[in-house]
Amino acid sequence: MTLPSAGETAAQADPPEEIKAIPVRHPGRWLAAVVVLVLFAMLVHTLVTNPRFEWNVVWSYFLSRRVLDGLAITILLTVVCMVIGIVLGVILAVMRLSANPLLSGSSWVYIWFFRGTPVLVQLLVWFNLAFLYPKISLGVPFGPSWLTANANNLITPIAAAILGLGLNEGAYMSEIVRAGILSVEHGQGEAAQALGMARGLTMRRIILPQAMRVIIPPTGNETISMLKTSSLASVITVTELLYAVQLIYSVNFKTIPLLIVASIWYLIVTSVLTVGQYYVERYYARGAARELPLTPRQRVWRYLTTFHAPPPGPVLPPSAGSGR
Amino acid sequence: MSVSARSPAPGGGDAATPMVLAEGLHKRFGRLEVLQGIDFEVARQEVVCIIGPSGSGKSTLLRCINHLEKINAGRLWVDGELVGYRERAGRLYELREREICGKRAEIGMVFQQFNLFPHMTVLDNVIEAPIRVKGMPKASAADLAAQLLDRAGMREKAAAYPRQLSGGQQQRVAIARALAMEPKLMLFDEPTSALDPELVGDVLAVMRDLATSGMTMIVVTHEMGFAREVGDKLVFMDNGVVVEVGAPREVLASPAHERTKAFLSKVL
Numbered sequence: 001m002t003l004p005s006a007g008e009t010a011a012q013a014d015p016p017e018e019i020k021a022i023p024v025r026h027p028g029r030w031l032a033a034v035v036v037l038v039l040f041a042m043l044v045h046t047l048v049t050n051p052r053f054e055w056n057v058v059w060s061y062f063l064s065r066r067v068l069d070g071l072a073i074t075i076l077l078t079v080v081c082m083v084i085g086i087v088l089g090v091i092l093a094v095m096r097l098s099a100n101p102l103l104s105g106s107s108w109v110y111i112w113f114f115r116g117t118p119v120l121v122q123l124l125v126w127f128n129l130a131f132l133y134p135k136i137s138l139g140v141p142f143g144p145s146w147l148t149a150n151a152n153n154l155i156t157p158i159a160a161a162i163l164g165l166g167l168n169e170g171a172y173m174s175e176i177v178r179a180g181i182l183s184v185e186h187g188q189g190e191a192a193q194a195l196g197m198a199r200g201l202t203m204r205r206i207i208l209p210q211a212m213r214v215i216i217p218p219t220g221n222e223t224i225s226m227l228k229t230s231s232l233a234s235v236i237t238v239t240e241l242l243y244a245v246q247l248i249y250s251v252n253f254k255t256i257p258l259l260i261v262a263s264i265w266y267l268i269v270t271s272v273l274t275v276g277q278y279y280v281e282r283y284y285a286r287g288a289a290r291e292l293p294l295t296p297r298q299r300v301w302r303y304l305t306t307f308h309a310p311p312p313g314p315v316l317p318p319s320a321g322s323g324r
Numbered sequence: 325m326s327v328s329a330r331s332p333a334p335g336g337g338d339a340a341t342p343m344v345l346a347e348g349l350h351k352r353f354g355r356l357e358v359l360q361g362i363d364f365e366v367a368r369q370e371v372v373c374i375i376g377p378s379g380s381g382k383s384t385l386l387r388c389i390n391h392l393e394k395i396n397a398g399r400l401w402v403d404g405e406l407v408g409y410r411e412r413a414g415r416l417y418e419l420r421e422r423e424i425c426g427k428r429a430e431i432g433m434v435f436q437q438f439n440l441f442p443h444m445t446v447l448d449n450v451i452e453a454p455i456r457v458k459g460m461p462k463a464s465a466a467d468l469a470a471q472l473l474d475r476a477g478m479r480e481k482a483a484a485y486p487r488q489l490s491g492g493q494q495q496r497v498a499i500a501r502a503l504a505m506e507p508k509l510m511l512f513d514e515p516t517s518a519l520d521p522e523l524v525g526d527v528l529a530v531m532r533d534l535a536t537s538g539m540t541m542i543v544v545t546h547e548m549g550f551a552r553e554v555g556d557k558l559v560f561m562d563n564g565v566v567v568e569v570g571a572p573r574e575v576l577a578s579p580a581h582e583r584t585k586a587f588l589s590k591v592l
Contacts (some may be wrong), residue, residue, distance in 0.1 A: 191439035193428060194428055195428070197425065198422065210441075210443050
């Protein structure tokens with residue numbers, strides 16, 4: 001075969017011969033697949049054949065009123081505590097990065113304290129706050145008070161759970177937010193300042209939106225973690241999902257089936273949260289990549305439509321001729 | 325040094341007041357003396373190019389002018405007003421953040437690394453500060469942005485995100501973004517140093533157009549051709565001092581100082 005002459009273009013030449021090679025064998029993969037399959041079969045077998053799973057009990061309680069009420073409280077706790085945690089986290093992170101030593105110092109102490117004590121202990125302390133402060137009043141410090149309430153009435157179990165989980169979450173979120181803020185390139189803040197934007201405006205419009213890309217994935221983690229940590233509220237008699245099923249099985253002794261009910265619900269909500277996180281991440285990725293990744297739906301759509309027409313690729317027009 | 329002798333009228337604005345005036349400017353970073361007594365003047369509508377080896381304090385001087393850096397000694401006026409301070413009865417009072425922001429809003433700055441906001445489209449980059457800082461209505465900000473992007477040859481890219489653009493295109497957007505605040509002074513900090521050679525020309529063309537329109541500009545640059553053709557004045561800095569100032573053609577052709585000669589022999 002002769003080399004094509006310089007003038008000959010690729011289109012005119014015969015298409016090159018496709019490589020046809022014998023692929024490398026992967027016996028290890030086959031072995032691993034067999035092992036995984038056998039283990040999976042064993043799992044399915046035991047799930048189906050072991051009568052003590054009592055699947056009929058699982059399904060009979062799965063949509064029961066008490067379980068769904070517990071689920072609602074779990075979701076409520078997760079949402080409220082995460083909102084508190086995120087708001088508090090942003091405030092603490094901004095304080096921590098402040099030039100004012102009083103602000104950064106108090107933020108440091110807060111984080112030190114709430115990360116340094118177990119959240120279960122914090123929940124119990126809030127729950128038992130009435131021992132420490134039987135009456136809680138609102139008024140001038142060291143001066144007269146306008147409103148006084150009985151701590152036992154004010155700090156209900158659910159309020160104690162929200163306080164304990166939310167304030168604790170704030171400490172963790174602040175570190176996540178701080179990492180996000182620090183990840184934004186220094187020049188961004190400078191460019192905003194040079195345009196006359198004040199620090200607060202710069203943080204809100206320029207720094208935080210970019211920090212979100214770093215903040216979102218661990219926050220998704222924290223939310224999923226919060227969903228499950230909220231089960232700790234069962235020890236202070238909040239009838240969230242876990243305590244709801246505990247109350248049921250303490251009467252009928254169907255312990256395992258009811259724990260399975262709770263687990264399945266936790267899995268379902270976690271899956272929903274994971275999908276939600278994907279879309280939030282995608283939203284904040286705009287501008288980060290040259291093209292946004294397709295959503296799963298768009299991917300299916302494109303697959304279906306591009307059978308007929310080639311996908312319109314992004315065409316970057318060449319930059320205007322240099323005028324040096 | 326007598327400060328009161330020149331003491332420009334507060335408020336400035338009249339044609340006789342220099343746009344930028346520096347006297348005995350000092351800036352330290354820790355122990356490092358970056359600016360060691362800079363005397364410097366930029367008249368209205370003048371284009372001043374600053375050249376010099378890296379580490380000579382060119383960028384720091386630029387950053388002092390819009391108070392991104394605080395000076396340690398000396399005095400610095402922009403348009404007849406002290407930068408960062410107010411002088412009353414011989415004492416200096418620091419300005420509030422609001423006041424500093426107000427002054428920065430009147431000075432445009434273009435960075436070596438463009439520093440466009442990557443999470444906003446080109447148009448949003450340009451209209452952000454006019455809307456949020458000056459309180460301009462969105463429609464008029466968009467009109468202004470369209471004009472400025474047009475002038476920079478970037479109008480058809482208004483909906484693109486900065487990372488979808490080439491470096492030269494990003495820098496032209498950055499210039500439009502700074503101009504959208506309708507500044508009275510433009511600072512350019514090595515605007516073409518991060519660009520591929522074939523993209524430099526487009527950016528310089530936009531800057532040349534701006535100079536022709538009468539904008540007061542201070543340009544830290546390594547583009548000697550631009551300095552020669554567009555600059556009214558060339559400043560050579562080394563080791564934190566102004567070594568030589570003069571008409572660009574003269575300084576470049578026959579530098580008076582040894583240090584200028586040595587520097588130019590390396591870059592020309």
